[in-house]
Amino acid sequence: MAESKQNRIVGVSVPRKEGAAKVTGRARYVDDIALPEMWHGITVRSSIARGRILAVRFGDGVRWDEFVIVTAKDIPGRNCVPLFLEDQPLLADGVVNHPEEPVLLLAHPQRELLHKAAGAVQIEYEPLPAVFTIAESERMAPVIWGEDNTFKTFLMEKGDVDSVWKDADHIVEGEYETGAQEQLYIEPNGMIAQASPQEGVTVWGSLQCPFYVHRALKVYFDLPDEKVRVVQTETGGAFGGKEDYPSIIAGHAALLSWKCGHPVKMIYDRLEDMAATTKRHPSRTRHRTAVSKEGKLLGAEIEFVTDGGAYATLSSTVLSRGTIHAAGPYNWPHLRVRSRSLATNTPPSGAFRGFGAPQSLFAMERHMDRIARVVGLAPEELRRRNFLRQGEATATGQLLRDPIDLDKMLTRALEVSGYHEKKARFARENAVSAVKRGMGLASFMHGSGFTGSGERYLDSMVGVEGTVEGRARVLVSSSEFGQGTNTVLCQIAAEALGCEYDDVEIAQPDTSMVPNSGPTVASRTAMIVGKLVESAALGLRQTLLQAGLLQEADAPDAFRAACHGYMQQFGPLKSYSRYEAPLGVFWDDEKYQGDAYPAYAWAVYVAEVAVDTMTYATEVTNFYALQEVGKVLHPVLAAGQIEGGVAQGIGYALYEKVVWSNGRMANNQMTNYIMPTSADLPPVHVYFEEIPFAYGAYGAKGIGELPMDGPAPAILNAIEDATGIAFNRAPLMPEDVLEQMMRMAKGTAQEPQPAEVTR
C-alpha cells in the first residue's frame, strides 16, 4: 500500500506544471490563438424573455453579402443541446424562452464589424407572458415549461418525521433565500472551430469537460466519434461556468465554420458573458425542526427549491446535491427533504462551485443559529450535540464507516479563531461603538465525486504512457483551469512510478488523444481521477519491473533509462485504468437512499465581522477555515483552493448581487457586479486535519468546492452576533442592513419571521 511508504512527491509543494508559462505570459488561451484565414463570429440574441419570432430583418448600413448567417435551419443534425433532457435548442427556432437566447449567428473576416452588424438585425416578436421568480413559477401563472414548470423533484426520507412533532419541546421554523451568483472567471468564454462536411469538426476552446462538448457536437452535426475533436486550450478560470455552456459556443462556432469554409473564432466580451451564460441557481429553503429542550435535533422537514431558468440543463443534478447537503453534518433520527427545481424565463442557471450545496447549507447553518437561540444554547454547543459521528447514518442512510472528528475540529476552530475571547470582548465594545463586531460559525460537509451512481455511469478511464525521451505522460480528459489538475496528477503519477516529478508530463486534453476520464467537476479530480492515475502508473511501473529494466530498489533517476529502453525493445509503453466502484457501495435512485458519495470533506469555518452602523457596510475582518480533506497532496495548491473559495464565498455573502430586470441581468458589468478586490478581503487563516481516505489517490478526498459552502452562513451568523438582527438572505447588501436598522430605529423592527411556532 502506498500509505506504508514515505511519500517522496505527494504532500510536497512542487512547482505548478504550467506555472512558468503563466507567469511569463507564454500560456496560450483561446483568444491568443489565430488560425490562417480565420473569420470571427457573433451571436444575435433575443431581446425579450418569452415570445414567438415573427420575422427577422437585416437592416441597412451593413454589407450583408460579406457576412455568413446561420440560423436553426443550418444545423445538419439535431437542434438540441444534449444534457439530461433535450429541451434546449442550440439556436432558437420560432420561439424564445429567455432574454439573450441565441437566435442567429454571423461571421465575417473582420472582428470589428461584427457588433454593428449584430445590432442591425431586427427580430420581431409576439411576446408571451413570462415568469421570473420562484414564487411566480410555483403559481404556474403561466405554465412556461412542461406541465407544471417543474424540471425535477426529489423526496429524501429517513425515519418517520410525522411522529416527532407531538413530543418536541420546540418547533423552530425558518425561511432562507440565496441569490444568483456569476462565476466571473476572468477569461470570458471563447472557442475556435474548424468544420467542414469532409473533415468533420474540430474545436479549441476554454472549457472544463472536453467529452461533453464532443458529445454535443456529434448531436448537432450528426457525426461519428472520430469526426469530432475537442481540444482544451489554457483556461482562465471556470468554477463550473465552463461545464455546460462551452457546448453551446462550440456548436455556434462550428456551424459558422461549416458554412463559411474558414476557421471561426467566437470570443464573448464581458457584457455578453455575464448576460447570457449560466449562474448559480437562486434558491429558497424552508425549515421546520423538532428539537428537545436539551438541544437534540429530533426531526425536520426541509423544503428546498431552486430557480433553474428557462431550460433544464444541469438543474436536476444541482438539485440532487443541494438536497443531500440540505441536512448538514448532523445526525437526524427523522427527516424529510422535498426539493424542486423550477423553470423561469431567465437564462438557464448552471454549475458553480458547490453545485447546490452552498444554497441548502446556507439555510441549514443559518437555521442552526436560530434553533440555538430558541433552545438557549450557544450555537457551537447545539452543533456539538448533533454532529454526525463515525458509525452513524447520514440523511440518505449512508453509514459513515470512515473516521470523522467534527467535535475536535470545532474545538480547534474556536481555539485558533479566539472565538470565545473575541465574542465576549466584542459584546462589551459594541455597547459603546458605532461599529458592531461579531463572531459566527458554520459546520458543514461536501461530498466528493458524482452523486449516487454517477461515478459508475461515468466509467472513467485514464492512461499513462512512456515517451521516447523516457518520460511518462499522463493521459486524461481532466482539465486544468487554475485548480492544479496538471500538477497534482503528475505528482501522483511520479509517486507511483517511482520517478522524479520532472519526468512526468501531462497531455493537453484532446479527445482524439486522451481517454475519457470524465468531466472536471464535482471535486472528483484529485480523489477519483487521481486514484486511476495512481493505478495506471503502478501498472506501467510493473511492466518495467517485469521486463527486468527496472528494479524495486532503483533510485528515481533510473526510470528514464528503463522507460526509454523498454520502448526501444518492445515499442509503445502504455497502461490504462478504468473506474471500479468500491465494494459494498449501494445507492437507490428511486428512494434516494444509500451511499450518496464515496467520501465527504468536513469543515468548521469561523467568520469575524464588523458592521458599521453609520455606513451600513459589513467587513469581514478575519476568516478561519478548518477542514478535513483526507491527505493534502500539495499544501500550497490546497490552501490556494480554500483561500480562493472563501473569497468567492465572501462575495456570495456580501458583494455579489445579480440584479434582474424582466429576466435579464441588469448589472452585467464588472463595474456594477462587484467581486471582492484585494482591498476587500480579510486574512484567511487555513488549517487542515488529515485523515487519509483509503479509496482516494494517496488518501485524498475532494477539496475544490468545499470552501464555497461555509462562508456565507458563517458571515451572516456573525452579523447576527454583532447586530442582533437575523438576516436570512444572501447576498446581504448595505441597503438591506440600512432598511432593517431604520425599522429598528423607528421601533417597527420585527424579527423577519417568528422563530418559534406556537403550537
Added chain:
Amino acid sequence: MSTVAAQPVTLTVNGEAKTVDVYPMARLLDVLRNDLQLTGTKEGCGEGECGACSVLLNGELVNSCLVPVLQADGASICTIEGLAQQEQLHPVQQSFLQRGGAQCGICTPGMVLASVQLLSKHPQPTLEQVREGLAGNLCRCTGYQRIFEAVQKSLAGQEKA
C-alpha cells in the same frame, strides 16, 4: 467607418522600437495583441475594471484597454513578455510561481506588472500597501492571499535559490 485613416505610431515595446500603422483610436491592448502579437496582455472586461490588460506605460501602470494608441505614441511600454530575461524569471515572477500566486493565470500578467510597479514605489511594502496597491487587478482564483505573500517576499534576499 470613420474617415480617419490608419497612421504610423511608434512605440518602444520591451526595449525595442516598433512602428505600426494603426487607427489612432485603436486600443493599445489590441495593438499589442494583434499588431505586435504580444498576447501575454489579456482582456478581461474591456472597461478598465479588472486589470488583466495592465501594462507599464513610461513606468506607470495603465489598463491598456482604456488607452488609445495615439496616446502611447513615442512612449515606452513594458508588457509581461519584457520582464523575464530569456529563461531567467524576474524575481516577482519567480515568487508568484513558487508561492502559488498564479492559479488559472489569466490575471497573472497584469498582476505581476502591478506588483513590479508597486515594488518600484514601495520596495518593502506593508500588507496594507499591497492590498491597496493591487486593488485594481482582480483575481477570481486565489483570494489574493498568496499574491500578497508572493509580492512581500519577492524582494532580493528572500528568494530561494
